[in-house]
Amino acid sequence: MMRGSHHHHHTDPISYIIRKADSVNKALDSAVPLREPLKIHEAMRYSLLAGGKRVRPVLCIAACELVGGEESLAMPAACAVEMIHTMSLIHDDLPCMDNDDLRRGKPTNHKVYGEDVAVLAGDALLSFAFEHLASATSSEVSPARVVRAVGELAKAIGTEGLVAGQVVDISSEGLDLNNVGLEHLKFIHLHKTAALLEASAVLGGIIGGGSDEEIERLRKFARCIGLLFQVVDDILDVTKSSKLTYPKLMGLEKSREFAEKLNTEARDQLLGFDSDKVAPLLALANYIANRQN
16 A cells, blocks of 8 residues: 555656656757847747746657657657747737737737747747757657658648638637537637647657557547637636637536536546556646636
8 A cells, every 4th residue: 555655656747747847948948049040049939938838748748658658759749849839829929810919928029029030930930840850859769650740740730730720710700609609619729729739649649659549549638638728718718708718609507517528538538558657647637627827
């Protein structure tokens, strides 16, 4: 009994997440050093190193470890997903998109560096993500797996992923809420939020040497927590007058039930894996489900 409890204590999931986020920050800092041309690298680093909870890269590393891989194998992939996440935030904030002046209480990239540089900083992060994934991933990982990871990541960003979510989001602004159904809303969120979360988990599974079945379970897990992320967000912010939200469409009670169902479905995907290695993934899911901010 003592051994068991001691063993469980050994991987406290919260300290695991904090530890991994910290290694991700160090890896990002060294992956994108300040060099010539200075301004573009400054702009890239400004947004890339602006804090953030590093949910995606930590998910990538935890997924890799879940299927028996080492953190070091997944780190380039983890950095790549965070670079792409950062690119999407920089481009999201632009005047031609959401036109935001602040992000997490700091001036947005284009406010500091100008629109032209902000667009290029996003482009540079996008292309460098793939360069880094392809060139920095350990040679222990088979080329076939690296290529598969590159394909997954590309798909998560394009018209099947992030970009699709953005476009549909833009075109749904100002629509009559009664004419926009749940499917439409789910589409936006599956693509805008869940696509990159899904890719993060899948990349970890691929690079960690997971079987096709393990990778698919990671995919479903991440898809559930991606939707969960959004539902919880909507429930926390019931006052979003202009935005289409789950509570507006299905009511608060039903939204809470939906969140519960997603959380259970996410957990079910992890049955049968080593319980010690599942803990950080469950902690990420719980963190997302019980966010208060």
